[in-house]
Amino acid sequence: MDLELQPGELRFLIGPNGAGKTTMLDVLCGKVKPSSGKVIFRGRANAVDVSKRREHEIARLGIGRKFQTPSVFPGLTVDENLEIAMSQNRGVWAVLRAKTSKFDRMRIEANLELIGLADKKRLRAGLLSHGEKQWLEIGMLLLQEPEVLLLDEPVAGMTDRETEKTGELLRQIVRKRTVVVVEHDMEFVRRFASRVTVMHEGKLLKEGTMEEVQRDERVAEVYLGRRRDADAVGSTA
């Protein structure tokens, strides 16, 4: 399948379980090396084939990834989590000598306000609730300042209120960068008027706006009518 993203675009990846959505993100961020195919970052002038790079190099190029389960560092405080996530020189010596400048401090404080964890900044991240961990991770990604942000089910397991707040966060994030979101929650996807890519069994099924996608028969088949179509699939096979 082909997937092309424009700078500043918000794209949703949807599809039934096992469609390969998460794998797609894994390939983009280097967690999985593709057996064939290319991942070209920043077309034209300074194009880079990301699939040849190691994970930390890809992250430094400006591709950030949020995993499905919140993966913050439980032994570090909220503040410390943000401090190490911040975009910076990540060499061993530079990190040893690093001082948190006033500017850095301001960035972290502003971020804490944004994700709503300002009064919990000294708490160990392991003690946060599920939703708070997700926000912290989004905050970490924002400070990392990637050009492309890959989010895997950012609202999974959240309460309605948490989902709403996450939606607001996403809207702020989207303003500045290219974002790819894998999402199951159709209600959530519908709130963002943006392009949707439907995947099925590792292949591209349909690309378009939410309305177009919902009107598409094959999508409805894959999503809604699995049981009903079981024999139909059988007859064509």
Place this chain on the structure above:
Amino acid sequence: MPVSPTTTRGRLWLLAGYGAALLLLLAAPLYLSDFRLNLLAKCLAFAIAALGLDLLWGYTGILSLGHGVFFGLGGYAMAMHLKLEASGGKLPDFMGWTGVAKLPWFWEPFRSFAFAAAMGIVLPALLALFLGFFTFRNRIRGVYFTILTQALVIIVFTLFVGQQKYTGGTNGLTGFATLFGEPLKSPGMKTALYFATVAGLLAAFLLCRYLVKSRLGKVLRAIRDGENRVRFLGFDPSLYQMAAFAVSAALAGLAGMFFVLHVGIISPSAMAIVPSVEMVLWVAIGGRGTLIGAVVGAVVLNEAKSGLSESFPDMWTFFLGGLFIVATVFLPGGLVGLVRQLAGPFGRRNPSHEQLGESSGEQQPVAPREHSG
């Protein structure tokens, strides 16, 4: 002892505690017999190794069961210098017995104390970097890394026993007489070496504290919590692991040098499996992930070891094994964790601190509070 590290009062108590401990150490020659002083000096040397191991295991999450090798390399470097000094201009005695006619080239520079002391730190660090390069870059970690460090112990042990011509074989190196021309056994020298060890321990402690408090320390703890996640933040964990491993090995080497000066012998048995595992026990029982825990563990266990083996020579190993089981099951935070638990209720007068796990940056006490997980 610390009441609550997050309060100003708690920090004052903590500082007072450290001050008292340091005074107690500095005044030790006044109230300890020569024999006891020598014993304490040996324990303090072990504490340096424990600090390094804690940096690696407690903070970075890498368990090495091969630190005896780094300890031994440091010990041999110092022993080579002492042996050459003891032999005067002549060939070391064991070389004569094994038919070596001329001093091997790599022994030659060890005539210089400065060279020997530098090698005692640099060689272990280089070996750690070498090993780390091939393991961490290939993402060998956890129990697989630990097994490799055990293999390292066996290889180095066999090498040192086998190369009797150059290493003194099973007997190791002993029969030292002087350092800088001063007899090692003179009371003045004993006291001077004791103070040197206290200074070495203090320097090692301050170095580790600096590392742990720096942003590097935070990255190390992040690697312990989630190596892969660190990678996606743009850090190359293998470089950080190599750095931690090298510093840790260098500290073990420093400890080995002091050990030789106090004990007067180094043999391959000092770098075998049992001493390597014992070092891990010091850290586990003292409290891993806290620097003071490593120091306390090393000193308390070694003092207890000599005390117990004086009265019940056969019982010590059983006791050690039992202690390890008790510590693992009931004291995941080690002795330091126990003290903190006991001090906890008093420190929680201010309810807001109940929610604050630990403070960040400069306000942090000795070492962050954390789960050993």
